[in-house]
Amino acid sequence: MDGPPAQSLGVEPVDHDVLRKPPRKVTDAMISKRLIIHMVTSAAVIVIGTLCVFYAEMRDGKVTPRDTTMTFTCFVFFDMFNALSCRSQTKFIFEIGLFSNRFFLVAVFLSIVGQLAVIYFPPLQYVFQTEAISLTDLTNINRTIRMALYQKTMEEFNKLLKSDTIDLKKLKTLAFNGCPTDSGIRSLTWKILLNYLVLDRTKWALYLSKQRELYRGYIRETIIKPGLQSSCQSTVVDHPLNCAPNSSWAAYFKENEVLLQIDKDCRRLCPDLSFFQCKTEYPCAEIMNQEDGFESLRKRIVSSSLKVESRSQSRLTGRLEIQSNNKPSHQKNNSSLNSACDDNEYEVLAAGCEAHWEVVERILFVYSKLNSGQSYVQGMNEIIGPIYYTFATDPNVEWKEHAEADTFYCFTSLMTHLRENFMKIYDNSEFGILGRMQKFLSLLNKTDKEVYDLFEKQNLKPEFYSFRWLTLLLSQEFHLPDVLRIWDSLFADQDQNFQFLLYLCCAMVTLQRDQLLNGSQAQNIRLLQNYPPDTDVHKILQKAAELKRIHHL
Amino acid sequence: MDNMYSYDYQFRLIVVGDSTVGKSSLLRSFCDGVFSQDPDPTVGVDFNVRIVEVKPGVKVKLQLWDTAGQERFRSITRAYYRNSVGVLLIYDTTNYVSFTHVTSWLNEARAQIQPYHSVFLLVGTKIDRESERQVTTEEGKAFADFHNISFIETSSKSSLYVQEAFTMIAREIYDMLTEGRIHVQSGWDGVKTGPKSANSNQSQPIEIAQNVQPRRNGCCSS
Numbered sequence: 001m002d003g004p005p006a007q008s009l010g011v012e013p014v015d016h017d018v019l020r021k022p023p024r025k026v027t028d029a030m031i032s033k034r035l036i037i038h039m040v041t042s043a044a045v046i047v048i049g050t051l052c053v054f055y056a057e058m059r060d061g062k063v064t065p066r067d068t069t070m071t072f073t074c075f076v077f078f079d080m081f082n083a084l085s086c087r088s089q090t091k092f093i094f095e096i097g098l099f100s101n102r103f104f105l106v107a108v109f110l111s112i113v114g115q116l117a118v119i120y121f122p123p124l125q126y127v128f129q130t131e132a133i134s135l136t137d138l139t140n141i142n143r144t145i146r147m148a149l150y151q152k153t154m155e156e157f158n159k160l161l162k163s164d165t166i167d168l169k170k171l172k173t174l175a176f177n178g179c180p181t182d183s184g185i186r187s188l189t190w191k192i193l194l195n196y197l198v199l200d201r202t203k204w205a206l207y208l209s210k211q212r213e214l215y216r217g218y219i220r221e222t223i224i225k226p227g228l229q230s231s232c233q234s235t236v237v238d239h240p241l242n243c244a245p246n247s248s249w250a251a252y253f254k255e256n257e258v259l260l261q262i263d264k265d266c267r268r269l270c271p272d273l274s275f276f277q278c279k280t281e282y283p284c285a286e287i288m289n290q291e292d293g294f295e296s297l298r299k300r301i302v303s304s305s306l307k308v309e310s311r312s313q314s315r316l317t318g319r320l321e322i323q324s325n326n327k328p329s330h331q332k333n334n335s336s337l338n339s340a341c342d343d344n345e346y347e348v349l350a351a352g353c354e355a356h357w358e359v360v361e362r363i364l365f366v367y368s369k370l371n372s373g374q375s376y377v378q379g380m381n382e383i384i385g386p387i388y389y390t391f392a393t394d395p396n397v398e399w400k401e402h403a404e405a406d407t408f409y410c411f412t413s414l415m416t417h418l419r420e421n422f423m424k425i426y427d428n429s430e431f432g433i434l435g436r437m438q439k440f441l442s443l444l445n446k447t448d449k450e451v452y453d454l455f456e457k458q459n460l461k462p463e464f465y466s467f468r469w470l471t472l473l474l475s476q477e478f479h480l481p482d483v484l485r486i487w488d489s490l491f492a493d494q495d496q497n498f499q500f501l502l503y504l505c506c507a508m509v510t511l512q513r514d515q516l517l518n519g520s521q522a523q524n525i526r527l528l529q530n531y532p533p534d535t536d537v538h539k540i541l542q543k544a545a546e547l548k549r550i551h552h553l
Numbered sequence: 554m555d556n557m558y559s560y561d562y563q564f565r566l567i568v569v570g571d572s573t574v575g576k577s578s579l580l581r582s583f584c585d586g587v588f589s590q591d592p593d594p595t596v597g598v599d600f601n602v603r604i605v606e607v608k609p610g611v612k613v614k615l616q617l618w619d620t621a622g623q624e625r626f627r628s629i630t631r632a633y634y635r636n637s638v639g640v641l642l643i644y645d646t647t648n649y650v651s652f653t654h655v656t657s658w659l660n661e662a663r664a665q666i667q668p669y670h671s672v673f674l675l676v677g678t679k680i681d682r683e684s685e686r687q688v689t690t691e692e693g694k695a696f697a698d699f700h701n702i703s704f705i706e707t708s709s710k711s712s713l714y715v716q717e718a719f720t721m722i723a724r725e726i727y728d729m730l731t732e733g734r735i736h737v738q739s740g741w742d743g744v745k746t747g748p749k750s751a752n753s754n755q756s757q758p759i760e761i762a763q764n765v766q767p768r769r770n771g772c773c774s775s
Contacts, residue, residue: 261623264573268591378572378594378623427628459742467597467629476593522616525600 002076004107005083011103012087041152042085046078049148053141069119069130074141076115080108081145150180157185166192166199176492178485184394186484190387193491194410208402215366215405219286222369223297223362256300258368258376263301265381266361273480275389276357282401283354284362297362360388363408367415374415377422379468382475384411386483417494421471436470437462440502446551447506451513458521465528469505473498477508482537489541500544507543511535560604560612560747564726566719567633569658570643571651572622575678575709579643580619582709583719590710595621597629605720607727614747615723627661634665638735638743639672639722644693646677646706647685652692659700669743670735673702674722681708 053074057067087101118124120132157180160171175193179186191197196211197204269276287296364384368376387410391403399406415422426432441462445452454460468476473490475483486504493500508531509516516524568576577592577599584601599619607613618637620630634640640662644651659673675697677688690706697704703721707714729735730744737744 261572265594268593271591271593377625378621379596382593382596422625424625424628433629463629463632464598464600471596476596522600522602526602529600 002079002083002111005080005104005111008101008103008107009083009086012101041155042082045148045152046075046082049078049144050075053144065129065131066133069133070137070141072128072130073115073119073133073138074144076111077141077145078148080111081149083108085149153178154180154182154185157189158183161185161188161192164201166201168192168199172492176489179488181481181484182395184396184399186488187390187394187396187399189488190390190491191406191410193494194413196406196409196413208406211409212402212405215408216286218366218370218408219284219362222366224286255369259297259301259365261378262361262364262368262376262381263297265378266357266364269357269360269381269385270389270480273389275393276360276385277355279353280356280359280392282403283352284359284404287362288352288354297365298358356388356392359392359404360384360407363388363404363411366408367412371415374419374423379472380415380422382472383414383418386475386480386487387411387414389480390484414494417497418471418473433467433471436502437466440466440470440505443502443551444506444509447547448510448513451509451516454517455524458524460521460524464525466505468529469508470501473501474504477531478533478535478537482533485537486541489544500548503544503548504540506547507540508535510547511540511543560614562611562727562730562747563614563616563745564639564723565616565618565637565742565744566639566641566722567618567620567630567637567662568641568643569620569630569662570622570641571645571648571654574622574643574645574648574651576619576622576643578709579641579676579678579707579715579718580617582712582715584617586712588710588712594623595619597621597626598633603719605723607720607724611727612747613723613727615719631661631665634662635669636742637666637671638669639674639726640666641674641676641718641722642702643676643678644688645679646688646693647679647682649687652677652688652696655696659702669738669741670729671743672722672726672729672735673700674718674725675700675702675704676718677704677706679708679710680706680713681710 050071054067054071057070083104087104118128119130125131153174157174160167160174171189171192175189179189188197192199198207266276360381364376364380367380368374384407388403388407391407391410392400394400394403420426420429420431421433421436423432427434429435441452444455474486478486490498490501490504509528512527512531515527519527568580570576572594577595578589580599580601581592582588584603598621601617601619602614603617604612604614618633620626620633640659642655642658642662644655646652655675662671662673675693677690677693680686693706694704703725705714705718705721707718709715726735726744730737735744737746
């Protein structure tokens, strides 16, 4: 059954990377230790998987033709998947392209047809003692195999992440094809890919404690100290005549504007997800333990919005009540959306508790103060959200506890690549967002001329739809789990300045080309601006990898 | 979708104002009939379409461009003014600061739209939150009168006067079109004639348009 596929592996297209590899020692064995380990593990996966199916089928105590059929089919499909993964030792299947070896496809196809014939063709059924199995059985087999393969990916990640010096290149290859959601693998991988953690594992403990202490320092400097100062004088500020343009006060008010903006945007972070409205287990101790005079961000938002908005003393007191009445009603609105944390919705605003969105708000505020030239720009909340979510849901308590500080550093590191997108002064430079959109457009011209021409004819500019795609790394286009999966690939590719993102955007356009070619300009803008969020992102990723292989930038 | 409907004209409108004054909510209320409390912040520009009737038998397709409010995005959104025939200046009636910024939005729009004519409408939002109101109706009215533009207050949440706001500006543009103060011009997307009027030359609106502006009429029949 596996003969033809095995032979077709022999005509696998030449991997051009082979020229870039250093020469092999003559004394090295053909069958290296790595190869043996690989053989043993994949064999083990197949054997265990097949036995599991057999065991599951044999629960009734006797061996029926159905049991053997299931086991046999399972084994054959395992074999096919294994053959697929054998096509390259170093690259994943999407990198070399699913369709690049035609003989292999034919061979696998024939094997599958053969297998189906054995199951469903009566004369062969008689010879092989099999029996027809239902479609559900086939999908069950499929699921088992996928689980086994997933397990294998997990193992590979674990092996890499537990070695003393992490092989970044390998990690990137693995991550490019998606990180497992379990065991905090994604969280750890992102920290490495975003250059937060060094490759030498032995240095982590010291480095992390230093960085986290440093972040606590930032909080003290940017939030606690100014907060304490201002609260001492806050009684004076309420006086309308006392708004003299004192430089430190001007800065304070300017900051409040930024803070209000961050606050509004963080409150509406991922509204379809209850997570950000729930309270965190690890509120910022420094802030929670401050004495009463200290003005926390939360207080500052309430009072500053009052200061900015109120124009007379008499109205101030009236509005204070409104403000305090208003808060719980906002919470109520959210809770109707998020049934998951109904129980603790009122605790969110209780003293000593913080919601996850408030943590995100603090990180962004600290960031905006430390990077005053850039400050906060709408959309940054969409960039930081998925990172914080990943880190704060890490099953490992130690990582989870420090999610805030770790997110801050990873976000900062990510922003060094993205900051040009967010800054107006770069708009007209090659690296600014307009330049990026131009690059995307010329890539689209290469990858899908027909759609490109149509867009030209319809005067459908990339600004109409790709601005958000490129600025926010597609985080607003898809559901969160899909966004995380896309980011695995993007982060693995980030030293090329997110080039892969351009391919992803092209893939997104191309996958909708039938609709686009028949649509009017208005329909097309709407389609691209409201990209069907239920699209299978794996299809997009696969298409993008294919485009990347064919068209180099 | 829009090919299924025939319409006489297409007006392109742009919606501007500070961030979080409720631009996206207003459009969603108008186009989809739903209210969303906290939509994602707009990054760049969003796009919506709806057809309204400006007077019995005359249908106008409104192309609505919803812009991001934050300062950073102005250089991007600026490009959209030129091809717009109408500008909705939005402020939040519960946020005085957003009202004070309307002047700068108005000035920017005027500067960008030149040499084309356009119609402005001042829109106050969130009037369902009456107890939090900071900008009185009189203040809004006075501002609009001073700048000689129309004014309306709305609530996207209770969909109060949302419909009216868009019909109001559409009607005003249509009137200016029939009076000959705005023309269909090639190379400008602010106003276009729809497929209906291009096909049936007998219909009322095209007659008026022809009387006033016979210069270039059939060229925008697409």
